[in-house]
Amino acid sequence: MISADDIQKLATLGRISLTPAEVEKLQGEIGSILAYVDTVQKVALPEGYTSSAHLDIENVMREDENPHVAGMYTESLLTQAPRREGDYLKVKKVLS
Amino acid sequence: MDLTELSVKELGEGYRARTFSVVDVVKAHLTRIEKENGALNAYVEVFDDTLKEAERADALFAKGGSDAHLLAGIPIAVKDNILIQGKRVTAASKMLENHIATYDATVIRTLKEAGALFLGRANMDEFAMGSSTEHSVYGPTKNPHDLTRVPGGTSGGSAAAVAAHLAPVALGSETCGSIRHPASLCGVVGFKPTYGGVSRSGLIAMGSSLDQIGPMTRTVSDAELVFETIRGHDPLDGTTLPTEGQRSAVNKRVGVPRDFIKDISADVRDNFEKSLEVLRGKGYEIVDIDLPSAAYGLAAYYIVMPAEVSTNLARFDGMRYGLSREGKNLLEEYQESRTQGFGAETRRRIILGAYVLSSGYYDAYYRRATALRSLINEDLNKAFASVSFITTPTTPGPAFKLGSKSDPLSMYLEDIFAAPANLTGIPAISVPFGTAVRDGATLPLGVQFMSPKRTESSLFDIARDLTGETA
Numbered sequence: 001m002i003s004a005d006d007i008q009k010l011a012t013l014g015r016i017s018l019t020p021a022e023v024e025k026l027q028g029e030i031g032s033i034l035a036y037v038d039t040v041q042k043v044a045l046p047e048g049y050t051s052s053a054h055l056d057i058e059n060v061m062r063e064d065e066n067p068h069v070a071g072m073y074t075e076s077l078l079t080q081a082p083r084r085e086g087d088y089l090k091v092k093k094v095l096s
Numbered sequence: 097m098d099l100t101e102l103s104v105k106e107l108g109e110g111y112r113a114r115t116f117s118v119v120d121v122v123k124a125h126l127t128r129i130e131k132e133n134g135a136l137n138a139y140v141e142v143f144d145d146t147l148k149e150a151e152r153a154d155a156l157f158a159k160g161g162s163d164a165h166l167l168a169g170i171p172i173a174v175k176d177n178i179l180i181q182g183k184r185v186t187a188a189s190k191m192l193e194n195h196i197a198t199y200d201a202t203v204i205r206t207l208k209e210a211g212a213l214f215l216g217r218a219n220m221d222e223f224a225m226g227s228s229t230e231h232s233v234y235g236p237t238k239n240p241h242d243l244t245r246v247p248g249g250t251s252g253g254s255a256a257a258v259a260a261h262l263a264p265v266a267l268g269s270e271t272c273g274s275i276r277h278p279a280s281l282c283g284v285v286g287f288k289p290t291y292g293g294v295s296r297s298g299l300i301a302m303g304s305s306l307d308q309i310g311p312m313t314r315t316v317s318d319a320e321l322v323f324e325t326i327r328g329h330d331p332l333d334g335t336t337l338p339t340e341g342q343r344s345a346v347n348k349r350v351g352v353p354r355d356f357i358k359d360i361s362a363d364v365r366d367n368f369e370k371s372l373e374v375l376r377g378k379g380y381e382i383v384d385i386d387l388p389s390a391a392y393g394l395a396a397y398y399i400v401m402p403a404e405v406s407t408n409l410a411r412f413d414g415m416r417y418g419l420s421r422e423g424k425n426l427l428e429e430y431q432e433s434r435t436q437g438f439g440a441e442t443r444r445r446i447i448l449g450a451y452v453l454s455s456g457y458y459d460a461y462y463r464r465a466t467a468l469r470s471l472i473n474e475d476l477n478k479a480f481a482s483v484s485f486i487t488t489p490t491t492p493g494p495a496f497k498l499g500s501k502s503d504p505l506s507m508y509l510e511d512i513f514a515a516p517a518n519l520t521g522i523p524a525i526s527v528p529f530g531t532a533v534r535d536g537a538t539l540p541l542g543v544q545f546m547s548p549k550r551t552e553s554s555l556f557d558i559a560r561d562l563t564g565e566t567a
Contacts, residue, residue, distance in 0.1 A: 007447065010454075014406060014446040015413075015430040016438065030448055032505050037395045037452075040464050045471065060334045076198045082420030091415050092426040 001031050099124035100261040104318040107264060108166050111157050118157070118169035118213075122150040125171055125215060129262045135243055138256040140176055140234040141184060142216035149213035156211055167325055168211030173263035175254050176217040177224055178309065179298040180204050183214075187300045188232035189222045191418045191437030201298020202333065203267065203309050203326045210325055215263050219253030222439045223409065224269060224302045226250050227277055227510040228501065231441045236498055239282060242537040245495040248278030248510075254312045255282040265322060266312045271303045272397050273491075273514025275310045276526035280490035280542025283528040285559070286312050287319045290549045291521030292337040294323070295330035303404040304335075306397075306518045316527060316565050320556040337550070345484035345547060345554035350375060351385035353479075357488050357513065364541060367530035368489045371543045371562055375487075378561040385479045385486065389472045393515035396472070398508060399452045399465035400519070405442075406449025412437060444504060473520040480548045485558055488513045490526040490542035494534060513544065523552050527559045 007026050011018045018026065074087055083090040099121045102110065110116050126146065133139050153169035161168070174180060177187045179197035181204075186192040200208065207214075221231040229237040229252025237252040239245040240260035247256040251268030255278035258266050268275040270288045279286025287310045294309045301307060311322035329339045352372065360368070372382045414420040414433025421432035438446070452461035479486060491510060501507040517524035526542040533539070543562065547555045560567060 002451070006451070010447045010450040011443075013450050014410075014443075015427075015434050016443050016446060017431045017435045026444065026447060029444060029504050030451070032503075033398060033448060033508070034451075036505055036508075037398045037461065037465075039395045040392055040399065040468055041460065043389060043392050043468055043471065045464070045467050060336075062331065062334075073198070077417075080195060080198060080417035082414065082417070089415055092423070092429055094426060096425065 002027060002034060100128050100264075102264065103315045104167070104170050104264050104313065104321060105315065107170060108168070111169050112161060114157075118150040118153040119147060121169070122146050122171050122213070122215075125262060129215070132260055133262060135238060136240060136256050136260055136262070137219055137235055137237045138247075138253045138260065138262055139173065139216040140186075140188070140219050140232075140253065143183065143214060146171065146213060146215055153211055153213060165210035165325070166321055167207060170212045170265065171215045171263060172207065172212055173215050173218045173254055173257040173266035174204070175220050175251050175266070175268050177220060177269060177300040178204060178267055179300075180214060184217070185300070186217075186233070187223045188220045188234055189437065189439065189442070190233045191412050193233065193419070195418060197298075199298060202295035202330045204298060206326050218251070218257055218266055221250035221252070222442050223300065223405075224250040224271055224274055225405070225441045225445055227273070227507050228496075228498075229253060229278070230498065231439055233439065238498070239495045241283065241539055242495065244497055245537070245539070246281065246498055248281030248491070248495065250274040250278070251286075251312065252278045255279050255284055255286065258282070258284045258312050258314060264314065265318055267309060268312045269299055269307060269309045270518065271306045271401060272394075272518045273511035275312060276490050276514055276524060276542070276544055277511060279312055279526045280528070280544075281495040281540065283540030283542075284312055284314055285316055285319045285528070286310065286526045287323060288517060288524045289323060289327065289552060290337070290523045292335050293327050293523070293550070293552070295326075295328075295333040295336050297330055297332035301408045303401040304408060305404060306401065316525070316556055316559040316563060317567060319525070320553075323552065342553045343548070343551045345551055345557075347484050348380045349483040350380050350382050350485045350487050350545075350558070351479050351483035352382060352487060353387040353390055354384050356387050356390045360489055360492050361532075363532045364489050364493055367532065367541050368543060371487070371529045374562055375558070380558070380561070383483060385483060387472075387475050387479060387486075387516070389468065389475045390516050392468055393472055393519055394508065394512045396465040396468040397511075397515045397519060398448075399461045400469065402445045402449035403453050403462055404449070405445045406453065409438075409442070409446055441504070469519045472516055476516065476520055476522065484547060484551070484554065486546045488544055490514075490544040494532045494539035494541055517546050522546050522549055523555055525555050525559050527563050529562060
């Protein structure tokens with residue numbers, strides 16, 4: 001069973017606020033989901049299966065070249081910004 | 097002639113024979129949407145420029161149109177997590193309720209180049225999390241076969257639109273069953289390509305090692321046509337596979353993982369057996385296979401996916417785009433924006449993801465789930481050494497009642513048969529086959545086929561053999 005403190009801590013890490021009622025509800029829900037996903041512990045994994053997925057996926061690399069013209073997307077992207085100042089996003093002070 | 101009854105192929109033939117125009121077809125769909133979408137809630141927005149786009153397509157055919165793409169003038173419903181430049185795109189979340197796409201998804205650009213047009217945005221579960229299209233800020237979509245039931249999810253709006261003839265074709269996306277599940281519950285064809293087969297550039301990310309875009313249609317050949325149009329390498333998506341020829345199935349042997357599907361209800365099993373009979377009649381050999389790790393796929397998925405969700409959704413910070421709430425400091429702004437922007441299921445998965453990735457549990461959950469993924473891959477490869485296809489019912493049962501799966505875990509179990517294909521990246525297709533009766537309502541059932549990576553063309557062939565469709 002996951003504790004209420006753990007739920008609260010995870011929510012804080014995820015930058016989500018929860019009411020005490022929400023914490024309690026999530027405690028039960030996450031608890032039952034974890035009980036289910038815990039079935040992965042039952043599978044016997046052969047040696048050498050502990051580190052990575054072998055899914056025949058290759059890294060696709062490309063040359064770091066031919067960039068687009070600087071600033072050509074700035075205006076269209078900034079149209080979606082909640083707050084801006086010139087070509088910058090405006091945010092609260094990071095260091096207090 | 098009711099133009100909303102026609103398949104993509106039939107529409108294309110009609111355009112070329114001048115039997116009807118693109119404007120006629122778009123008007124017919126708009127009329128039907130006007131009449132039926134209120135009850136279904138399949139579309140969350142119908143675009144206001146569809147007739148203008150239809151006229152543009154008609155101009156193409158007026159000039160001859162002999163070299164027009166087969167999708168020219170075909171109206172498409174687009175799941176609300178695929179970007180169309182200048183259109184609103186929300187992932188059915190309050191977080192993005194006012195977001196306007198600043199660029200076209202690669203699939204959209206490709207379809208525009210083919211001359212297709214877009215009818216509107218199709219409803220979905222928020223950020224593509226769910227199996228019922230009930231977790232939408234726009235309210236649930238209803239199943240066209242019974243308005244008291246869900247259409248499945250997360251591409252439920254796309255499935256319902258195609259099933260109710262509010263579009264001849266729709267785009268959906270799948271992380272674990274989100275195309276096949278609603279296709280099965282609504283009685284349409286749903287196709288999930290090989291991982292890397294279709295570019296995800298411009299698809300709002302959920303689980304990036306799993307996500308794929310795919311078509312939902314009323315015929316197998318229509319799904320094939322859309323896939324053949326949108327597939328291919330894209331420099332904007334580093335996971336797309338290099339363009340090369342398709343591979344083919346090596347034999348007509350179909351594997352049935354009996355142990356994996358043992359818990360389905362009796363009528364779903366009987367119906368599935370009938371599908372195997374049809375295949376035998378078409379010259380397929382049906383054999384039992386072992387997939388011992390498949391049953392653990394969904395559990396592994398519910399570790400891998402939330403981990404990727406918590407990572408992908410960290411970008412919604414109230415600073416760059418999306419919902420933004422002011423607070424007295426930076427932390428409060430993050431928290432206020434995310435708390436008000438994300439719905440319950442999304443928050444649940446973010447928290448679950450943070451848990452399985454936390455240092456104390458990383459080995460027990462994420463690392464183990466990742467290893468399990470490769471074990472499932474190995475089991476599938478063993479099976480594919482002797483069979484060319486694997487088949488199961490698409491879902492454990494037909495469409496369920498709205499609100500009946502309020503316990504998250506019971507909802508998650510809907511995707512048990514979908515998980516192996518998503519976890520390992522192989523292609524899969526769900527085709528409508530048979531029905532089941534629940535509380536007096538006759539509801540569609542689906543059968544799915546899986547095959548090795550990049551053998552999509554064979555997958556379309558076996559799907560056609562089951563439905564009796566000719567290529």
